[in-house]
Amino acid sequence: MVGLGPGSPLDRTRRCEQAIAAAELVVGYRPYVESLADLTAGKELAASGMRQEVQRCRLAVLRAAAGQTVALVSSGDAGVYGMAGLALEVARGEGLLGRLAIEIVPGVTAATAAAARLGAPLMTDFAAISLSDLLVEWSVIRRRLEAAAEADLVTVLYNPRSVKRQSQLAEAAAIFLRHRPASTPAGVATALGAGDERVVLCDLASLLEQEVTMRSVVVIGNTTTRVLDGWMVTARGYRL
Amino acid sequence: MVGLGPGSPLDRTRRCEQAIAAAELVVGYRPYVESLADLTAGKELAASGMRQEVQRCRLAVLRAAAGQTVALVSSGDAGVYGMAGLALEVARGEGLLGRLAIEIVPGVTAATAAAARLGAPLMTDFAAISLSDLLVEWSVIRRRLEAAAEADLVTVLYNPRSVKRQSQLAEAAAIFLRHRPASTPAGVATALGAGDERVVLCDLASLLEQEVTMRSVVVIGNTTTRVLDGWMVTARGYRL
Numbered sequence: 098m099v100g101l102g103p104g105s106p107l108d109r110t111r112r113c114e115q116a117i118a119a120a121e122l123v124v125g126y127r128p129y130v131e132s133l134a135d136l137t138a139g140k141e142l143a144a145s146g147m148r149q150e151v152q153r154c155r156l157a158v159l160r161a162a163a164g165q166t167v168a169l170v171s172s173g174d175a176g177v178y179g180m181a182g183l184a185l186e187v188a189r190g191e192g193l194l195g196r197l198a199i200e201i202v203p204g205v206t207a208a209t210a211a212a213a214r215l216g217a218p219l220m221t222d223f224a225a226i227s228l229s230d231l232l233v234e235w236s237v238i239r240r241r242l243e244a245a246a247e248a249d250l251v252t253v254l255y256n257p258r259s260v261k262r263q264s265q266l267a268e269a270a271a272i273f274l275r276h277r278p279a280s281t282p283a284g285v286a287t288a289l290g291a292g293d294e295r296v297v298l299c300d301l302a303s304l305l306e307q308e309v310t311m312r313s314v315v316v317i318g319n320t321t322t323r324v325l326d327g328w329m330v331t332a333r334g335y336r337l
Numbered sequence: 338m339v340g341l342g343p344g345s346p347l348d349r350t351r352r353c354e355q356a357i358a359a360a361e362l363v364v365g366y367r368p369y370v371e372s373l374a375d376l377t378a379g380k381e382l383a384a385s386g387m388r389q390e391v392q393r394c395r396l397a398v399l400r401a402a403a404g405q406t407v408a409l410v411s412s413g414d415a416g417v418y419g420m421a422g423l424a425l426e427v428a429r430g431e432g433l434l435g436r437l438a439i440e441i442v443p444g445v446t447a448a449t450a451a452a453a454r455l456g457a458p459l460m461t462d463f464a465a466i467s468l469s470d471l472l473v474e475w476s477v478i479r480r481r482l483e484a485a486a487e488a489d490l491v492t493v494l495y496n497p498r499s500v501k502r503q504s505q506l507a508e509a510a511a512i513f514l515r516h517r518p519a520s521t522p523a524g525v526a527t528a529l530g531a532g533d534e535r536v537v538l539c540d541l542a543s544l545l546e547q548e549v550t551m552r553s554v555v556v557i558g559n560t561t562t563r564v565l566d567g568w569m570v571t572a573r574g575y576r577l
Contacts (some may be wrong), residue, residue, distance in 0.1 A: 100449075100453075102350065103443075105352075106351065107350065107351045107352040107355070107562040108350050108351070108352055108443070109350060109351060109466040110342065110347065110348050110349060110350050110445060111346065111347045111348070111349060111351075111354075112345075112347040112348055112541075115347070120338040121560075129346075142394075146410050150575065151575055151576075151577060173408060174445075174452075174453075174459075175453070175457075176449060176450040176452045176453055176456075176457040176458070176459050176460060177449060177452075177459050177460070178460065178461075178573070179457075179460070180468075181453070181456075181457035181460070182456070182457030182460035182570050182571060182572070182573055183460075183568045183573065183575055184567055185456060185457055185568050186565065186570060186572065186575070186577060187577060189565040189566060193485040194565055194568070195566045199568075201453040201454070201456070201457065202453065203343075203348070203445045203446060203449045203450045203452070203453040204449070205350060205414070205443045205444060205445055206449055207444070209340075209416060209417060209443045209444070209446055210443045211341075212340050212416045212417075212443070213415070213416055213421070213441040213442065213443040214441070216413075216421075216422070216425060216441070217417050217419075217421035217422030217425055217441065218338075218416070219414075219417050219465075220416060220417070220418065220419070220421070220422030220423075221418075221467070221473065222464065222465060222466045222467060222473075222478070223464070223465055224462065224463070224464045224465075224485070224490060225459075225462060225463055225464075225465075226462045227461070227462060231574075232573050232574030232575060233461065233462075233573075233574055237489070238462070240488050241462050241488040241489070241490055243488070244484040244485065244487060244488030244490070245464070245484065245488070245490075247484060248480050248483070248484030249477070249480075249481070249482070250464060250481055250485075263434045315438075325425055325426065325429040325434055326434040326435045326489070327435075328425050328439075330422050330425045330426060330436070331422060332422070332426065333418070333422055333423065333473075334471075334472030334473055335390065335391055335423055335426070335472060337391060337426060337427060337430045
């Protein structure tokens, strides 16, 4: 189970590239498998579309159980809203988990990749929260947003908006505005590492005016986050 | 400002290795600079000890302002309890921030590296909280722990314990025990990627009996985290 990093081949780790090189079969969401073209010549590929996560994991598990060396790929980190947990659950469900030689290869997750493009907003304690309510009740997500906002945690929003999910980001922004000044720095990083990457620095008051898509990650600063010459920085408390 | 990943050269990204290769001067905490020996032949090195963070950043900033290509290195991700934010603050303080060409190179952070060794505990929303109260008031940290525990966030504790700081981990465990069952899975990953790496899976009730040092990261599951054949897995909600 291999995390590819957030988009550019430059953000892959050596461990990731070795795992792909060693694989006989590469399984994953089509754009991620296609992004590996430089490493997959001569290998069997199983690329599939959105919402095929369970099928992908089952294929990977069954082939591994049959003796094949399989790389199941995720963008970013394989264990952060990725395939690793689901694949372990599927393997367990098939009664195969104890029989497989599994390695999980961590990757650069979107939170830290977005942070690096914006500056250093994650220098102190932070939360990562997905606004997708396909798999988690919105009431649970809302409670987590409230907790993060109240406890002054810098917060990274994964899956902030999609064509079908528009209201969640507005509700999240409203929650943070009840706990933090409208001037709190915020950032939107879209299509990280891809050719059409866009990074926008704004504030909490104007967050909803920004273009936010399903390929975006949103970072909301805490009360010590400042903008310094165009960089979003959360002070960690050092005296200069 | 370059994140090296959590210990092993295998967890460096290509972007990291290119940045080190391009640098004339490499600045960092001594063990991290020494871990780069395979990439730093012929380069000027400025390796210093603990608590020299501000001096390291100042040196890097002043040399960069003088026209040198400088790599300021952090383990893990440069922006997660790393050097990136402090270096931006120092550059701003010196009046140099707008004059420097800065790139921040993200890396695999300890949270996701530890998670990968334990299984997939970060598959749903999580918080990263440092228990070090050198730079942040303990009352602030405690409030964040309470919020994370109450909102059922999986929680990664950075800097959980040191020779001088022993009580914080006990207080953190007590907070989580008020909100989660004693059987909640927890894990300790120590010296990730190093020769003496140790990974222990336990539960919240026995967390304090484990060996936890300043090189450890602790992961506390949420109410949906289970142990499946020795792997710590937080369900994301898929129906199998």
